[in-house]
Amino acid sequence: MATIKIPQEVKDIFPYEKIRPIQDKLILTTYSALKAGKNVIIEGANGLGKTVATLTSCIPIAREKNLQIIHVCRTNKQADRVVSELKEIAKATPVSGVSLRGRREMCPHPLVQKHADDAVTASVLCGQLKKLRKCEYHNRMSESLPHMRNAIKVLKSVPSSSTEINELCEESRICSYELILKLLEEVDVVASSYQYIFNPNIRDTFLKRVSRGLDEILLIVDECHNIIDTSLNISSGQLSIYSVRQALKEIKTFDKLEFLRLIRFLSTELEANQTRSYIEKKIDAKNLLFRMSKEVGATIDHDYSDKLISAGMKIQNEHLARDKSPRSYLYQLGRFIRKLVVTKNRQEFLHLITSYQTRGEGWGVKFEVVSLDARFTTKRVFEYVHNSVHISGTIDPIDAYSKIVGMDQLPLVTEVLDSPYSEQNVQGFIIDKLSTKLADRTPENYDKMCEVIAEAANNTPANTGVFAASYIVLKGLLDAGIQTYINKPFFYETTKMTSSANDRMVDEYKRLADKGGAVLMGVLGGRSSEGADFPGAQMNTCVIVGIPYARPTTRIESQIGYLDEQFYKKGREYGYIIPAIRRAAQAAGRPIRSINDRGLIIFLDYRFSQPYTSRFLPTWLKQNTQLLEYEHGRIATIAEHFFGP
Structure with a gap:
């Protein structure tokens, strides 16, 4: 294998003893592309050290070209992880940085904590409290005060997470959110959620705070596969019957009766389309x-x-x-009407009336503006930033991603890195002759799936995760008596479960990892399969039950049709196949969060082995997975040998 020569200015700031194989390829690819003024898209497995490799590749370029690095992530934990790596880099070179959370999460004022259950409400509350000088935390923000001067001096020179800044500000009784805003234009790196760059309403304010235009930013998009759905959600909107009814009460209470006829019309329109079943009805926005x-x-x-x-x-x-x-609610109504007016003539938007089941098992109905094209949100960003670096463990085929987010016409370097795992780290098996296709959802097949899952879970030393293609498949496993097959504590998601209840369940599941282990069952694309980390023994084995193809609803069919037109008959692949395989691959990677983790991955659907489908699996997974003819006891033997001494 040819030796990869790492540029000296990168080696000088790389904080660890040595650069690992494959990590060196990531560094050189990123650095060389940025040096040549190009964008980069790279797929690399979990545990490679992608964050530190990307940062050390970007910092010399940012310094040379006087750019600020904005590192956008899906979660606050990921943003804090960026700061952790910056702290290590700071041991080798002076570098500053902060992680930024939303105002609602950082504001210490009791009124915001009590009443702000969304970002808009938090912003309104905060603005009014500052205007009326009723916020003691903001009133103590003058830079002439000693505690403020000291805080700013420290944070300008030392990478700090939002959690650490919160703790610092509690002592001084100043606002951590406002303090971070004061620091934004001073630091080298800002780690934040996707919203700060891709949501235009938030981005404009953010760019004013950093005192830079998009062309002065080197953008790193972490877990970039998430940006497709995030962008679609940002440009979509909805208005429910509940909101309309609340708006009706509001205008009567506050004497805004000039809007009475509009609100009554909308209420009547929605009520006429409310049913006790899930239905999406396409509507003509111009006619409405x-x-x-x-x-x-x-x-x-x-x-x-x-x-x-x-x-x-x-x-x-x-x-x-x-x-x-x-x-x-009148404000919400106005925002929705504006979106309806803006999108009424645009083919990349679908307009619906949707009847749906609420969490409380009632039935609701809503108007929806559904974005069909991520480029509506992403293209302007990627065209205007100085350069962008896109990193993910599940982004292949990169060609599809680059087209979907509007990067295919930009100067671009792409790379799919080899798997860093050996058979001692990762083993994957696709069980032949089992699937969750409708015709295969028989009692006999569900029994066999339960048997395979039990053999894997009961012979895994710590925790096992089981992720089903849908709640229907999950219910099929429960009805087949999956709990009776497993001799460990058993947890499972439900459609009614709140976010906090799910978090408590996952925490309890994690606590059992070193006590013989437990089993957690959820759905692919759900909170546990993508939204949680399970390092070390917190998940040793992962079982994927089926391919999570979306239901053929009006919006899915419309998106496939739209993408067919945009990308020459690639609609089904881009809008249906790839998203499903990516959700499965994301869940499959849950046990592997570092290069030393060990993970046994079982696919209970032979379709993962078919040539057309398997080509969309990430390289690290394909290189470590094989088709297996199941016989009673075989998975038990594999698990025993894999996890054995």
Whole structure:
């Protein structure tokens, strides 16, 4: 194998004893591409040290070109991990950085903590409290005060996470969020959520704070496969019957009766489409706006939506004056009407009335504006930033990703790195003759799946994760008596489970890792399969039950059709096949969070072995997985040998 020569300016700041094989390829690819003014997309397995490799590749380039590095992530934990690596790099070279969380999570004021259950409400509350000088934490933010001067001096020179800054500010009773905002233009690296760059409403304020344009930013997109769904969500919107009814109460309470006819029209329209089954009905946005205008006797356009938003903001202020949560449903209505007006003639948006089941087992109905094209959000960002680096463990085929996010016409270098794992680290098996296709969901097959899962779980020394293609498949396993097959504590997700209840369940599951282990069962694409980390013994074995293909709903069919037109008959592949395989691959990677972790991965669906499907699995998984003809006891033997001394 040819020796990879790492540039000296990267070696000088790499904080660990040596650069590992494959990690060196990541570093050289990233550094060389940025040096040549190109963007980079790289797939590399978990545990490679992608974060530190990317940072040490980017810092010399950022210094040379006077750029600020913005490292965007999906979760706050990932952003804090960036700061952890910066601390190590700071031992070799002076570098500063902060991780930024949302105002709602960082603001210490009791009113914000009590009433702000979303970012908009937190922003309104914070703005009014500052304006009225009713926030003692903000009032103590003058840089002439000794505690502020000391805090800023320290944080300018030492990489600090939002958690650490929170602790520092608690002692001085100053606002950690406002302090971070003061630091943003001073530091070398900012680690934040995707929203700060990709949500245009947040981005504009953020860029003012860092005092830079997009062209002065070197952007790192961590776990970049997530940016597709995130971007679609950012440009989509909805208005529920509940919100409309609350808006009706609001205008009566606050004497905004000029909007009465509009709200009654919307309520009647939604109620006429409410059913006791899940239905997506495509609607014509222009026709809806025309009928709204006719009912109101005025054109429903940008100006009208601005009137709604303005009236809603006044209601927010009145709520605040009464020491209540500054939520306004009229404000929400105005924002939705604006989105409807903006998207009415755009083919990359779908407009729906959707009837759906609520968490409390009731039935709701809502208007939806559904984005079909991530480029509506991403393309402007990637075209205008100085350069961008995209890193993921599950992004192959990179060609599809680059087209979907609008990078295919930009100067670009791509690389799929080899697997760093040996058979001692990772073994994957695809069980032949089993699948979750509708015709294969028989009692006999569910019994066999339970048997395979039990053999894996009962012979795994610590924890096992089981992730089903859907709640229907999960219920099939429960009905087959999966719990009776397993001789360990057993936990499973439900559709009614709140986020906090799920977190408590996962915490209890993790605590059992060193006590003989437990089994956690969830769905692919759910909180546990993508939203949680399970390092070390917290998940030794992962079982994937089926391919999580989306239900063929109106929005899925519309997206496939739209992508077919945009990418020459690639709609089904880009909008249906690849997202499903990626969700499965994400879950399969749960046991492997570092290069030394060991993970046994079982796929209970032979379709993962088929040539068309398997080519979308990440390289690190393909290189360590084989097809297996199941016989009773075989998985038990494999698990015993794999985890044995």
